Amino acid sequence: MLGYIGLGTRHYGDYPTQPVTRALWEFQAVVEGYAAPLLPENMNPDLKSHTMWVFAPHQLHGWTGLPNTGCRVFVAQFDQVPDALRHHVTDNGPLCAPLGPEQSQALYQSIREVVPDYEYPTGLSNMRFDKLLLELSLSALKDVPMTASITPEKESHRKVAHALSWYAENLASNPSVEIVAAAVRISPSHLRRLFNQVESQSPIAMFKQIQIGRAKELMSQTNLPLRDVARACGFSEQSIFSRCFKQQTTLTPRNWKALHRKDETIEGPGIIEDK
Secondary structure (H helix, E strand, O other): OEEEEEEEEEOOOOOOEEEEOOOOEEEEEEEEOOEEEEEOOEOOOOOEOOEEEEEOOOOOEEEEEOOOOOEEEEEEEEOOOOHHHHHHHHHHOOEEEEOOHHHHHHHHHHHHHHHHHHHOOOOOHHHHHHHHHHHHHHHHHOOOOOOOOOOHHHHHHHHHHHHHHHHHHOHHHOOOHHHHHHHOOOOHHHHHHHHHHHOOOOHHHHHHHHHHHHHHHHHHHOOOOHHHHHHHOOOOOHHHHHHHHHHHHOOOHHHHHHHHOOOOOOOOOOOOOOO
């Protein structure tokens, strides 16, 4: 949420602001002229132009500039910022981002464009404020080296989840490990290693579980003949489906269906076998 915006000429050299804390995240940039933040540890800073600073809430700072000379600035304060910016400023202190003349002017214009929304909010105003926040944050971080946000462990889980999802979406064709690996853009051997690492099972074993799970769903919720259930789950023949299903569940498909269909019961002491 945007809490404050301001733009125009400031005379920080003649009327410096002493270090105080703000309750919100603050972006302030010098578009023309020279200025710099006053910090408790540096009350005589080097003045800069075409530069933006970002401060976290409660970080002490004021402002100074050249005497007898104004500077054109913009200020925007938000209650929160994107995680990448928040982590960087929290861990490293205030961020100083060189902008250059063109980018300074572009951001100044972006601030001007949201002034009407700030003064007279509409149903679209918050989206425009979010767009401004993203533009300011990306500009502030453009020269900051970013480490990978996805750890190798998370990437392994993501790849396995993608493979399982892709297989489930293409279940009827019963794609091979090689085809699934190609779909998620890794080698078959790498896919097998990831499954063993993440699931402690092979891809084939996990794919069988998806097949049997889908078969149970179809048998309990539809009246499809078993041959159609087998086909929908990627089995070329009903006999292969029945054999695989029994290996996984100890029951034949027909017997499992009779046990789990609310409108069907098994009569007699024996097990109903597939024919």
